[in-house]
Amino acid sequence: MLGLLVLSIGLIGTKKSFSDEDNAGKMNLYPHEIAIGGVYMPPLLIASLLGAIAAVVTARLLNRYRFSRYFFYPPLVFVAMTVIYTVLVGTFVVRV
Amino acid sequence: MLSRKAKEAIKTGLAFALVYAIALQSGWLNPYWAGFAVAMISLQTAGESIHKGLNRMVGTIPGCIAAIVILSLTAQDRWGFMLLCSLWIFFTAYMSMRSRSSHYLWTVAGFVCLVIVTSGATTSESLFEHAVFRVVETAMGIGVYTLISVFLWPQTNAGAIRKASRSLMATQSAICRAGRSVMTGEVDITTFREQREDLHRQELEQLTQLAQALVAEGSENYEVQEIRPQLNRFLDLSTLLRESLDRGQTSMNELTHMDLIRVLPGIPAFFDELDGRFEAIQRLLKSKPAEFKSNEVSLSIDRTAFADQSHFEQAALTVTRTELKRLESLTAALLDCALDLAGQTADKSTRQPLPDSRVVRRGIQLPVFDLDRLWSATYAAAAICVGFCVWIYVDPPGHSGWLFMSGAMVLNLILTLQVPALKFIKPLTVAAVLSICVYVFIMPRLSNFYELGLLLFMCMFTLRYFFTGLAQAMGNLAIINMIPIQNQQTYDFAALANSTLFMVGVFLLLHFLSYIMGSPRPEKKLLSLLRRFFRSSEFLMASVIREPGSKAAVITQWKIAFYLHEMKSLPEKIAAWGKAIDQGKFPGNKPEKVQHLVTALQGLMYRIEYLLEARESRQAEALAQEMQQSLHAWRESIESMLMKWSENPGSQPAADLERHLATGLSALETRIEATIEQAGRENLSEEDSESFYRLLGAYRGVSEATVAYAGIAGTIDWLDWNEEKF
Numbered sequence: 001m002l003g004l005l006v007l008s009i010g011l012i013g014t015k016k017s018f019s020d021e022d023n024a025g026k027m028n029l030y031p032h033e034i035a036i037g038g039v040y041m042p043p044l045l046i047a048s049l050l051g052a053i054a055a056v057v058t059a060r061l062l063n064r065y066r067f068s069r070y071f072f073y074p075p076l077v078f079v080a081m082t083v084i085y086t087v088l089v090g091t092f093v094v095r096v
Numbered sequence: 097m098l099s100r101k102a103k104e105a106i107k108t109g110l111a112f113a114l115v116y117a118i119a120l121q122s123g124w125l126n127p128y129w130a131g132f133a134v135a136m137i138s139l140q141t142a143g144e145s146i147h148k149g150l151n152r153m154v155g156t157i158p159g160c161i162a163a164i165v166i167l168s169l170t171a172q173d174r175w176g177f178m179l180l181c182s183l184w185i186f187f188t189a190y191m192s193m194r195s196r197s198s199h200y201l202w203t204v205a206g207f208v209c210l211v212i213v214t215s216g217a218t219t220s221e222s223l224f225e226h227a228v229f230r231v232v233e234t235a236m237g238i239g240v241y242t243l244i245s246v247f248l249w250p251q252t253n254a255g256a257i258r259k260a261s262r263s264l265m266a267t268q269s270a271i272c273r274a275g276r277s278v279m280t281g282e283v284d285i286t287t288f289r290e291q292r293e294d295l296h297r298q299e300l301e302q303l304t305q306l307a308q309a310l311v312a313e314g315s316e317n318y319e320v321q322e323i324r325p326q327l328n329r330f331l332d333l334s335t336l337l338r339e340s341l342d343r344g345q346t347s348m349n350e351l352t353h354m355d356l357i358r359v360l361p362g363i364p365a366f367f368d369e370l371d372g373r374f375e376a377i378q379r380l381l382k383s384k385p386a387e388f389k390s391n392e393v394s395l396s397i398d399r400t401a402f403a404d405q406s407h408f409e410q411a412a413l414t415v416t417r418t419e420l421k422r423l424e425s426l427t428a429a430l431l432d433c434a435l436d437l438a439g440q441t442a443d444k445s446t447r448q449p450l451p452d453s454r455v456v457r458r459g460i461q462l463p464v465f466d467l468d469r470l471w472s473a474t475y476a477a478a479a480i481c482v483g484f485c486v487w488i489y490v491d492p493p494g495h496s497g498w499l500f501m502s503g504a505m506v507l508n509l510i511l512t513l514q515v516p517a518l519k520f521i522k523p524l525t526v527a528a529v530l531s532i533c534v535y536v537f538i539m540p541r542l543s544n545f546y547e548l549g550l551l552l553f554m555c556m557f558t559l560r561y562f563f564t565g566l567a568q569a570m571g572n573l574a575i576i577n578m579i580p581i582q583n584q585q586t587y588d589f590a591a592l593a594n595s596t597l598f599m600v601g602v603f604l605l606l607h608f609l610s611y612i613m614g615s616p617r618p619e620k621k622l623l624s625l626l627r628r629f630f631r632s633s634e635f636l637m638a639s640v641i642r643e644p645g646s647k648a649a650v651i652t653q654w655k656i657a658f659y660l661h662e663m664k665s666l667p668e669k670i671a672a673w674g675k676a677i678d679q680g681k682f683p684g685n686k687p688e689k690v691q692h693l694v695t696a697l698q699g700l701m702y703r704i705e706y707l708l709e710a711r712e713s714r715q716a717e718a719l720a721q722e723m724q725q726s727l728h729a730w731r732e733s734i735e736s737m738l739m740k741w742s743e744n745p746g747s748q749p750a751a752d753l754e755r756h757l758a759t760g761l762s763a764l765e766t767r768i769e770a771t772i773e774q775a776g777r778e779n780l781s782e783e784d785s786e787s788f789y790r791l792l793g794a795y796r797g798v799s800e801a802t803v804a805y806a807g808i809a810g811t812i813d814w815l816d817w818n819e820e821k822f
Contacts, residue, residue: 033487039589039593045597057142059822060822062822063681063821063822066819066822068819068820069819069820069821070820071820072820073820074820074822075611075615075617075820075822078822
């Protein structure tokens with residue numbers, strides 16, 4: 001999660017440029033910025049935030065129904081869940 | 097009429113705006129350094145602020161010197177630079193945890209060094225200039241706030257020491273009276289325990305208040321400084337008295353079924369004398385005459401009634417008598433100290449020296465380290481190394497800030513390890529967003545310093561008036577970092593957004609790194625500390641085998657001292673981590689249960705300590721040998737129990753253990769009777785007899801305390817704490 005966060009904050013304020021040919025056919029596959037209230041955010045930041053929120057919600061549910069006891073080391077599971085959710089969100093929702 | 101809170105907020109806001117005005121007017125480097133000084137040292141009273149300000153000032157100088165030395169030696173060597181920075185942080189972190197009243201000085205010395213080395217100085221002159229400006233602006237911030245706090249609505253601590261001392265004496269007197277009523281059979285042991293728990297809590301709070309009052313009033317009053325040694329002695333004696341009262345409490349169980357007045361007929365007179373002393377001390381602290389003539393009281397034993405008791409009862413009585421004698425010496429010393437403070441001379445000719453409660457150590461003594469402090473210092477040093485690597489190899493926004501911000505934050509985190517780094521993120525983010533709003537929407541509309549000054553005043557006033565604790569600390573950080581002010585003002589939203597993410601990133605990094613000290617989850621930490629407590633106890637119990645009075649090897653002495661320190665310091669740490677357990681996640685164990693667990697551990701700790709002391713006294717050879725042989729099986733069962741607990745603190749039900757130990761001890765009693773008969777009762781001197789019964793009482797005490805812990809452990813839901821949760 002830290003790596004993702006570091007990468008994402010590294011992208012803030014960075015302007016990405018691509019050649020017209022590249023942009024022509026595969027626009028959605030390239031990094032792009034997300035504007036929130038006129039402020040441009042890197043998609044990885046949004047994806048990692050959503051990933052972290054999803055991991056927190058999952059962890060709470062696992063605690064509530066006592067499924068967390070089946071894990072050997074929950075802190076590591078939490079990090080893994082954050083990474084998985086971030087990848088999923090980045091692939092299917094935000095398109096990193 | 098303004099409230100005290102509003103006045104304090106106005107004072108801080110005013111000082112904050114003024115220091116910016118001075119720094120900007122003079123064209124000084126980084127005006128926010130002076131702002132930081134004000135924000136950090138503004139506390140409730142002038143004395144506390146002066147003390148913290150002095151610590152900040154004194155800490156800044158070694159920090160700057162260390163920075164100049166580090167950069168001079170390793171300007172071209174990145175690994176040497178990292179190593180020296182982490183060593184400095186390791187040292188200052190350890191010292192800040194070790195120091196009782198100057199921990200802030202060491203914290204400042206640590207992070208100021210990092211601030212200077214990462215200030216961007218490219219030449220020796222510029223490095224020196226940065227260091228000088230840091231010192232000058234810190235001094236200016238402290239000076240301005242001190243002047244304002246002294247002249248504008250001054251909040252002094254005058255009389256705080258006397259007030260705190262009087263309350264403490266009243267509580268300790270009440271504890272003595274509660275002890276008296278249980279000894280004379282007026283109150284049963286259960287009622288006594290309930291009363292004692294409340295009083296114990298009060299006593300601890302008042303001792304802390306007294307220590308704080310000593311620092312605060314001492315910083316603002318020269319007269320207090322003059323009598324500082326006497327006041328420190330008063331605090332030390334009160335702390336020893338608390339320990340003695342705690343030790344006395346653990347032996348109450350064994351006395352409840354005895355007719356104490358018959359064996360120790362002097363008990364009522366003894367407690368009357370203690371009452372008189374406590375009253376006299378309180379009167380002296382009110383600057384009134386003592387109107388009390390202290391007499392030495394002897395707790396003579398009625399030999400006939402004593403001989404009627406079983407050996408174990410005689411042993412319990414001997415232990416109690418020793419503790420009461422210690423209580424007598426301590427209260428006499430406290431009265432002398434109070435007389436000294438009141439300017440009256442105490443008659444010291446008849447006083448006996450205070451009994452030393454420490455286990456005697458001879459020969460070369462190696463220093464004993466606190467394991468938790470070492471781990472915390474390692475954590476701080478590791479944070480520096482990782483922060484440095486992030487800066488050098490990844491270089492995300494924040495850049496060199498990853499080094500100094502990690503250092504500054506970790507030095508504060510290690511002082512309150514029970515608060516996880518993640519808890520800082522929410523208030524920090526909220527404060528940062530609010531500060532960014534001020535920066536984006538208000539600051540560009542300002543046209544002169546009067547408007548800017550008013551804005552700074554309002555920001556600091558709002559923070560001081562409406563927020564406390566963590567929110568206030570994070571607010572300070574956000575206001576100073578997120579509202580950058582320069583003479584040639586420029587605006588950069590991206591820089592602030594990056595700063596916010598960078599600070600959040602630093603706390604995330606520190607949270608991950610906190611796993612290097614074991615799990616930061618309070619319930620897991622508590623279990624790990626419990627295991628350490630029992631490992632130490634087991635080692636100390638095993639060390640009892642050594643011949644009494646014999647000289648151990650230096651390394652064995654060091655090990656005994658180390659494990660003794662571990663055993664004595666762990667119950668307090670366990671209590672602190674116990675309070676941090678989230679009751680929502682772990683509803684199985686209420687806070688009262690944790691408190692009972694800690695009390696049981698303290699009981700065991702005092703008993704083992706007492707046993708080690710009793711082992712050092714001279715023993716009659718025949719009895720000592722007999723006891724050594726007879727106690728072999730008993731000691732083995734205690735040691736194996738402690739070993740089991742060091743692996744699993746909740747193992748074995750109390751009933752089995754109690755029966756097992758009771759069988760061992762009753763067999764011992766029969767053998768002792770036979771040995772005494774064989775040796776001849778009349779051949780046993782009074783001193784030998786007392787030493788022997790002290791030792792026997794100490795063994796029995798350990799047995800009782802072990803059973804007590806097992807009883808408490810049986811009520812704890814260990815599965816709940818052991819269960820893995822997020």
